[in-house]
Amino acid sequence: MKVMEQIYIIGAGAVGKVLAVTLALNNRKVVLLRGSVDNQGSYIENIQVTTAQHGVMEANIEVSSLSNVPVLNGLVVLTNKSFGNAGLAQALKGKTGDSPIVLLQNGLGVEQVFIDHSFPQVYRCVLFMTSQVMAENKISFKPVAVSPIGLIKGGDNQLNNIVAQLNCPQFGFRTESNIQPIIWKKAIANSVFNSICPLLDIDNGIFCRDEGVMAMASRVIKECVGIAQAKGVAITEAEVTETVLMISRLSDGQLISTLQDINHKRPTEIETLNFAMVDIAQSLQLGYTVTETKLLGELTKWKSDLHRL
């Protein structure tokens, strides 16, 4: 099995910085590459990550940009927002050889552009953690469960090796042989949180606190589970409801990323959540079954666009 020594994390945000620090503290060779900017010099940043369980974790991390690295030979981990994938796939094309690409992102179909560009090995992780940038290079981090990684394209034989490279006591990863149901469950949960919470301007705990809001979530869950099942992904409404309530309870008081993005006038990931769900429904001639998911997505997009004027 190939031993991959260098880990390239692309996207120096809340997830990327936590991963870089936990890997560095576990003696992995890691470099953080900027996702949205290029042509910058390389520099060292001191990054501090605060957790309830491990206190403050701190490491000096090399930060660089893609143009400084002609070849990415190792493990390439994407922690950028999903709307950056098309640009990154172009930028990475011809630079990564047969290095595996591992996407640590929410959403449906976020891997497609890498398949379209014939990247040989593509893996997806479903993140069960929350992290938030509190100040420059100060991140709060709450692991919720060990995050599964599964194969999208390529050979199964690398999966154990990839997990071995990324798994750390502070930020756990595991192999998953059937990643699609987990991707769908999380994407449906995010279609609920990332539209309803920004529209109500409220924290993630609302679904545990308010039956009416949970009833709306249940209607979205019902629509989206119908599409998952039509695609042959065996998940149930009860399972997704449980996931939504668990996330709501564990992240009570926290603002979902889309609400933070709207507040900071940044683009959102709604295209790879509600709209991706609607696109899949339409491709199955089932567009008429996802009207609430679609409307919530449209309202979220309008809210985001209006804030960014």
Ligand SMILES: NC(=O)C1=CN([C@@H]2O[C@H](COP(=O)(O)OP(=O)(O)OC[C@H]3O[C@@H](n4cnc5c(N)ncnc54)[C@H](OP(=O)(O)O)[C@@H]3O)[C@@H](O)[C@H]2O)C=CC1
């Ligand atoms: N934070 C969390 O609690 C969780 C996040 N996720 C998912 O993880 C992924 C990363 O989220 P998170 O770290 O919170 O997000 P952040 O917004 O904190 O960071 C994302 C990074 O994406 C990069 N980026 C932004 N725009 C572009 C672009 N147009 N092209 C390329 N790169 C871009 C930036 O990197 P740079 O600064 O280097 O330019 C940015 O720092 C998302 O898919 C999110 O949904 C999933 C579960 C929990």
Ligand SMILES: CC(C)(CO)C(=O)C(=O)O
């Ligand atoms: C719902 C949550 C908080 C779960 O990790 C998440 O996925 C996000 O912040 O984007």
